[in-house]
Amino acid sequence: MEDELNNIVESAKQKVAAVTSRAGFETVKAEITGPNGALTKVMKNMGSIAKEDRPTFGKLINQAKTTIQGFYDDALGAIEQAELAARIGPAIDPSLPSPNDPLGSQHPLTKVREEICSIFKQIGFTVTEGTEVETEYYCFDALNTPADHPARDLQDTFYLPSDAQFGNVSKKADERYLLRTHTSSVQIRTMLKEKPPLRIISPGRCFRRDTVDATHSANFHQIEGLYIDEDVTVRDLKAVLDYFFERLLGKGTTTRFRPHFFPYTEPSFEVDFSSSHLAKLGSDWVEIAGCGMVEPAVLESVGVDQEKHSGFAFGMGIERIAMILYGIDDIRYFYQNDARFLSQFA
Amino acid sequence: MKVSLKWLKRYVDLDESPKELAASLTLLGFEVDDMETTGVPPLENVVVGEVLQRDQHPDADKLGVCRVDCGPKIGEKSIVCGASNYKVGDRVPVALPGAELPGGFKIKESKLRGVPSAGMMCGASEIGASGDNSGLLILDGRPELGTPINQVLTDSDTVFNLEVTPNRPDCLSHIGIARELAAWYRRDVKYPKINNVPAKSDCANGEGLFRGLTVDAPEDCPLYIASVIKGVKVGPSPKWLQEALSSIGLRPINNVVDVTNFVMHECGNPMHAFDARDIEGGKIIVRNAGEGEVMNTLDGEERKLSSRMAVIADESKALAVAGVMGGQNSEVKKDTTDLVLEVAYFKPSTIRWVSKTLALSTDSSYRFERGVDPLSLRYATERAVSLILETAGGELCSNGVTAGSEPAWQTEVEITPEWIRKKSGFEITDEEIREALELLDMSISVDGEGVWTVSIPSYRGDLYRPVDLLEEVLRIFGTDKIPGGQVRATATTANDSPITEFNRKTASYLIGQNFAETVTYTLRSAGEQKRWAGHVSAEELALLNPISEDQTQLRHSLLPGMLEVLHLNQSRKTGANRFFETGRVFRELNGKVVEMVAVAFLECNGGTGRSWKERSFDDFYAAKQRIKTIAGYAGIDLDKFKIREVSDNEGAWQEGHSAAYEEPKAGFFARVGLMSLPRVKEMDIQGEVFGGIFCYLPERLREPKRIKFKPFSLYPASSRDLALVVDKSEPAEEVVRAMCKIASKATRDFEVEDVSVFDVYEGVGVAEDKKSVAVSMTFRALDRTLKDKEVNAAFDTIQNQVRENSPYSIRD
Incomplete structure (x- = not known):
């Protein structure tokens, strides 16, 4: 009896060990512990065993069952592992490169624009958007630009045909539509729509009838700032721009104002900066922005109460700032979008 | 405008170096575009000397050691010289130690091949003079020994190319600029004296x-x-x-x-x-x-x-x-x-x-x-x-x-010094204000209340208001001395424009999906527009005065420009094949042209070179998902709108593989799918391009609403599947929509959580003009576990409704 059990266990060990699949396992399992299995047969013979031997025999059978169950568990474990392994395939070579999947990237003009906006946001300026198609009134008249100012020439500004109809760009009267030459038009629309105090910046695309070269582009981007409040001073303007340029161009950046002329500000200044950080530029003054106190005629045209309110405005070119910040020497790179250029700003 | 320094000196004393003058002109508001100095520039420590004796250098054949008399004040110097065109008795320019010659060369006491040399005898070009360059400059006329060379060679001049702003026509002349410099340096203007010539009578x-x-x-x-x-x-x-x-x-x-x-x-x-x-x-x-x-x-x-x-x-x-x-x-x-x-x-x-x-x-x-x-x-x-x-x-x-007759000229502007200070925001004294105005030829009279009446000279037509004088005061005070200060940053309640926020979210999503942002030109050619959007009238988007033939139109779409970018990157083999752009496009909507905010993306499966492993590319449904996500950032749920197939005459898209959402009333449209194979091939692009564009009217965009929590069920769901036989042309979305409606009606006190398509089949067992669409419907109640009985009852009702009240039949 005992020998028979030992034989069954021994043969179970070999048969189970040889199993490689779940189906094979089930067949082998049936041969041993199935209804007609070898061990089941022995157990069925329990009746023919002498009563006094039964406890010993039962014990032996239980031992055999436990041992065989151990074989089953091992085999099932091995099969499951093999199945999982089959699902994931052979081992990988971790040193192989990831398939060519260039990273997404933010365009440098967007990157600079966002940086500028976030610096201004910290001192309470929020972003306002304007349209690229504008009318002569909002782009020139309301900004105190004389009717025969050269900037209005067909030579310098893109116009739309006189019968053009724009559904979502409002006209003042019957003036012409044009592509805005600066973001300053947003000043006008904002002042007409909202009451002071105002603190906005407005980035956006502008157009001038320039032939493309290394520093000119028929379309380019500007960022405009407007601050209207009570008792605004020239010094406030300087303080805001000092703060901004030091944040943008790094500690140790200094700025200076230089008298200039714009029709929409009085006094008007150009802003130069000097920063030893920006290697290429050395310590010379470099022109970076235009600014001034909002011209009384402009405030008049939008109905701001000048007894109470005054303010300043400033504007700068985003391409120019990006070129200075990153040391880019040709404006056309921005519009070519070669991935070897774009990915440098990812 | 060109201004000559020598000429300016007729009207104002200017001893400053050209560089210093350029800096002053800049701060006066006259930007110096460039400047050119001709002749001998102002030189220090360069004087007239006479060669008294020349000895051969002991160790160098070509060098002479000269004794040079530089006049009684300086005395004799021993100078080593390599030139050979001079003779004893010649007078030449001598640069003494401390001199800095044009080009930055500094003269020091030194030794040449062991012999000390206390300066340098100069040739013409070494001191910026014109003339024979073969050796030393031999001075004519035996000028006095020790005379500074600038008194002998007086042809020096510097010409400044100035930018004169349109408000300053008075400075389009040498006297005009001289007046400005005189004010800056607090000097007098010397107007030319006119010899009064009496006219012969009549x-x-x-x-x-x-x-x-x-x-x-x-x-x-x-x-x-x-x-x-x-x-x-x-x-x-x-x-x-x-x-x-x-x-x-x-x-x-x-x-x-x-x-x-x-x-x-x-x-x-x-x-x-x-x-x-x-x-x-x-x-x-x-x-x-x-x-x-x-x-x-x-x-x-x-x-x-x-x-x-x-x-x-x-x-x-x-x-x-x-x-x-x-x-x-x-x-x-x-x-x-x-x-x-x-x-x-x-x-x-x-x-x-x-x-x-x-x-x-x-x-x-x-x-x-x-x-x-x-x-x-x-x-x-x-x-x-x-x-x-x-x-x-x-x-x-x-x-x-x-x-x-001469027009009457009397312009007076009233200001107070307090007003100037109030506008400036920093301390500037009455005296400084007065000085600045008077330096600019203005005269001031003060009344009993401290109001200054300022008379403006006739050449300053640009000054007629107090702010104009503020600028003049600051200019003479020095705009570079305007102090900075504390930023006045009180809290504001405004948010960034919703357009800005939309662009930020979209960009951040697409960058996360490995798309590279592009910026392309707004102005496009009429030919391109015709190819890509034959349905858009060319005149509507044309400029009146384009600068060149390839830039006559406002762009109707971002995609053609982006495809050019793709082509450039393919031809340069950069490997990049996913791009997106946000920007303005121009479209006809409800009969008028409108400026719309647009986002477009594209992905190409070709031209990126070989890799040991291919990665997966977009297909229509991936692109559709992106467009839905992007529209979502604008607060638009595209699932609520009808999707339609794009027809062949919309040049940009491949018929049968692309789709459109078009909702003029809601102020947006979207296109998505496979870009027209012929168009893409025309551009020499390798592979297929999947893309999408979403455009909306900016004025329709609102700040996003605050999110409101909706409770959800914690009980298990039940689902039932149903295969429907429908017309082949029936969009799956319509089937889903119809089934949602039927199912919702059939369930009273629990929810139809979802109806989704899990299988689409055409072929054996289904009539030729039909297809089978299998949907899975999920039911759930907020407050309990659904019983099989109630779900079955609902499912029966649904099937009956399909049979009786829908164009569909149920597939057995």
């Missing part, structure tokens, strides 16, 4: 030389002064005059013309000299041109005039286009003896229009169109007459026949 009338002046266009020409000079001898100008004109790039012509040019660049008054012989009838008439009247201007061009232009004419013909250019018929010639000199004031807007219309901008028109000092004409006339008499001889026949 010789003009007496001899019939000049019979009269009539201005028939007084609005265009309020003031005209004609001076008659008889008996001039036309010839070359004196050297000083030729040099002055040459220095600022003008070609000397003859003494008379040169004087008119000189005085224009000195005082800012354009003027013109006529040969009196050519003035028929001896009468000058300022009148409007006849429509189509023709005359030949001095530049040799035939000009066709219009009646809006004024001309200077005689009884029969036009002699000059007023304020712009003289005519060939009356110019001063070699044999001219009698002149009529015109000094006038022309209306700026007229001259601007004429100059623009004739495409003819001259030094004269440039000044008139910006505005000449209206009170300056008499002075300029006297200055020019006296210089003509000085350089060309002759005699003045009348003191100037005048038509019109």
Whole structure:
């Protein structure tokens, strides 16, 4: 009896060990512990065993069952592992490169624009958007630009045909539509729509009838700032721009104002900066922005109460700032979008 | 504008270096575009010396050791020299230790091959002089020993190219700039003295030389002064005059013309000299041109005039286009003896229009169109007459026949020093304010209440309000000294524009999906628009005045530009194949062109080179998902709108593989899918391109709503599947929509959580014009576990409804 059990266990060990699949396992399992299995047969013979031997025999059978169950568990474990392994395939070579999947990237003009906006946001300026198609009134008249100012020439500004109809760009009267030459038009629309105090910046695309070269582009981007409040001073303007340029161009950046002329500000200044950080530029003054106190005629045209309110405005070119910040020497790179250029700003 | 330093020095003392002057001009508001120094620049420690003795250098054949006498103050120096063109007794420029030569070379005591050398004897080019460069510069005329070299070689000049802003026509002259520098350095202006020449009484009338002046266009020409000079001898100008004109790039012509040019660049008054012989009838008439009247201007061009232009004419013909250019018929010639000199004031807007219309901008028109000092004409006339008499001889026949009169000029501006300080925001004393204004020729009278009445000089037409004076005060105070300070940053309640926020979210999503952002041109060609959007009318998006043929249209889409970017990257083998852009596009919507905010993306599966492993690419459904996500950022749930197939005439998209959402009423549209294979192939792009574009009206965008939590069920769901036989052309979305409706009606006290398509089948077992769409419906109750019984009841109702009230049948 005992020998028979030992034989069954021994043969179970070999048969189970040889199993490689779940189906094979089930067949082998049936041969041993199935209804007609070898061990089941022995157990069925329990009746023919002498009563006094039964406890010993039962014990032996239980031992055999436990041992065989151990074989089953091992085999099932091995099969499951093999199945999982089959699902994931052979081992990988971790040193192989990831398939060519260039990273997404933010365009440098967007990157600079966002940086500028976030610096201004910290001192309470929020972003306002304007349209690229504008009318002569909002782009020139309301900004105190004389009717025969050269900037209005067909030579310098893109116009739309006189019968053009724009559904979502409002006209003042019957003036012409044009592509805005600066973001300053947003000043006008904002002042007409909202009451002071105002603190906005407005980035956006502008157009001038320039032939493309290394520093000119028929379309380019500007960022405009407007601050209207009570008792605004020239010094406030300087303080805001000092703060901004030091944040943008790094500690140790200094700025200076230089008298200039714009029709929409009085006094008007150009802003130069000097920063030893920006290697290429050395310590010379470099022109970076235009600014001034909002011209009384402009405030008049939008109905701001000048007894109470005054303010300043400033504007700068985003391409120019990006070129200075990153040391880019040709404006056309921005519009070519070669991935070897774009990915440098990812 | 070109300004010569040597010329400026006639009117103001300037000892500063050109570099320093350039810095001052810049801070005065005159940007120096460039500057060029000719001749010997100011040099320190370079003096006249004489070679007393020359010995051979002991160790170098080519070097001499010289004893050089530099005058009693400096004494004798021993200098090693390599030149050979000099002899003992020659006087030469000697650079002593401490000198810095042009180009930055600094002179120090040194040893040359062991022999000490206390300076350097200089050649012409070494000190910036012109002349023979083969050795030392041998000075002519034996100048005094020890004399600074600049006193011997005085041809030095620096020409500044200045940017004069349009508000400062008074600075379009040397005196104008000298006035500014004089104010900056607190110096006096030395106006040229005029030798008053008495006119011979009435010789003009007496001899019939000049019979009269009539201005028939007084609005265009309020003031005209004609001076008659008889008996001039036309010839070359004196050297000083030729040099002055040459220095600022003008070609000397003859003494008379040169004087008119000189005085224009000195005082800012354009003027013109006529040969009196050519003035028929001896009468000058300022009148409007006849429509189509023709005359030949001095530049040799035939000009066709219009009646809006004024001309200077005689009884029969036009002699000059007023304020712009003289005519060939009356110019001063070699044999001219009698002149009529015109000094006038022309209306700026007229001259601007004429100059623009004739495409003819001259030094004269440039000044008139910006505005000449209206009170300056008499002075300029006297200055020019006296210089003509000085350089060309002759005699003045009348003191100037005048038509019109000088406009009354009295501009006064009232300010208070407190107001200036209030606007400046920093401390600036009464005295500083007063000084600045007075330095600029303004006079101030103060009343009992402390109000300052400031009189403005006639050449400053740009100053008429208090803010204008604020600028002047700051300019003379020094705009570089404006202090900074604390930013006044009170809290604001505004948010960034929803458009900005939308662009940020979209960009951040697409960058996260490995798309590279592009920025492409707004202006596109008509051909491109026609190819890509044949349905958009070309005229609607055309510019009036494009700059070139490939940039005539406003872009209707971002995608063609982005495909060019893809092509560029494929041809340069950069490996990049996923791009996106956000920007404005222009479309017709509800009958009018509108500017829309747009986002587009594209992905290409070709042209990226080989890799050991392919990665997966977009298909239509991936692209559709992106468009849905992007629309979601604009607050638009695309699932709520009808999707339709794109037809072949919308050039950009491949029929059968792309789709559109179009909701003019909701202010948006979207296109998504496979980009037109022929279009893409035309562009030489390898592979297929999946893309999408979403455009919306910016004014429809709102700030996003605050999110509100919706409770969800914690109980298990039940689901039932149903295969429906539907027309082949029926969009799956319609099936889902219909089933949602039916299912919702069939369930009363629990929810239809989801109806989704899990299988689409066409073929055996389904009629040829039909397809099978299998949907799975998920039910759930908020408050309990659903019983099979109630779900089954609902499912039965649904099936009955499909059979009885829908165009679908149930597949067994």
